[in-house]
Amino acid sequence: MTSPPSTRDRLLDAFSELLVAAGSRGATLDAVAASAGVSKGGLLYHFGTKDALVDGLLERFRRMAGEDARDMRTAPAGATEYYLRTSVIQQGDPLSRTAVAVLHLAQGGDPRAADAFTAATEEWRTAIEEEVGDRVLSRVVQLVGDGLWAGSSIGVAPDDLDDVVAGVAAVLAAARAPRHAGPPA
Amino acid sequence: MTSPPSTRDRLLDAFSELLVAAGSRGATLDAVAASAGVSKGGLLYHFGTKDALVDGLLERFRRMAGEDARDMRTAPAGATEYYLRTSVIQQGDPLSRTAVAVLHLAQGGDPRAADAFTAATEEWRTAIEEEVGDRVLSRVVQLVGDGLWAGSSIGVAPDDLDDVVAGVAAVLAAARAPRHAGPPA
DNA sequence: GTCTATAACTTGATAGAC
């Protein structure tokens, strides 16, 4: 049974949605409070400062990212495909929304957000490396996912996600079963 | 001989630097004017509104991106390697700085910036496709570059760029020579 | 072409009522 979200949770939801939609510039306390359906005073009861609101979102992100890294390892389609598909913002997917929100905070110059994002990224890459068995290949897969993300973060939804997923899979298969393609110089 | 930059150019330089360093939140008219060494009134003589300042930067970005797409096609190392290496922000590289500045504007919700960025991205991808000869592979290469960018945009400099470039090259070679040996032309 | 002064509005935060 899912109980209705607390005001605190609704405020964090609104904050992340505004960050995704309008960047750190548009995610003001006024806008967050209005979007969550409370007054600014109501917001400031739960989060005394804007920094506290950021901390609340980062804490939620760390928890969700940790759970996601576990999900990757048990995903039926495999960690790589799971990662690429969840790198595109899905309507209503809480993790990808939260991750892009944190990315925007990091790009706004917040070092706590940059640290949290870097740490999560390394967790995900590790899960990919366990599957593909090679560090550099895991980096390439991850960078493809990050690229999908960067597009999502400006509202560009790829129209060829299936092609990309299939292309990466084909490329990984080719790289792991080398015939005589010749090593790079 | 390079003539000293005009006040107009110095203002656009300062605007893009501030966008990269602090996001759209920190790039205020006050900060831009101070960073360029003029008063706010001086700034507003050249760009009557903040929107005009954004337009000036987007115009500069479109010009630089067009020149870069031409440079890619004649790069000695090839378009792919050129693109990946220039996807990492270099200290003092005007294009990568400008591109990240535009990315931040797009993430702040400016549709003109998102359009300009999308158009440039498609130009670059086309140049890559001309080299690798396959649309999906060109997308994969480009997404790796975008991923490097996303990292750069939050101040994370990759410590394994050479590995990634070599890894992509190896993976492309494997994908393009699945049946027999032979270096690409 | 650049400056100072200032107006109009927004933003983050406080105080206190209910």
Added chain:
DNA sequence: GTCTATCAAGTTATAGAC
């Protein structure tokens, strides 16, 4: 736990001097 009223600082923009 939530609201309204209020404030100081910051932000965009205008007006006019030099």
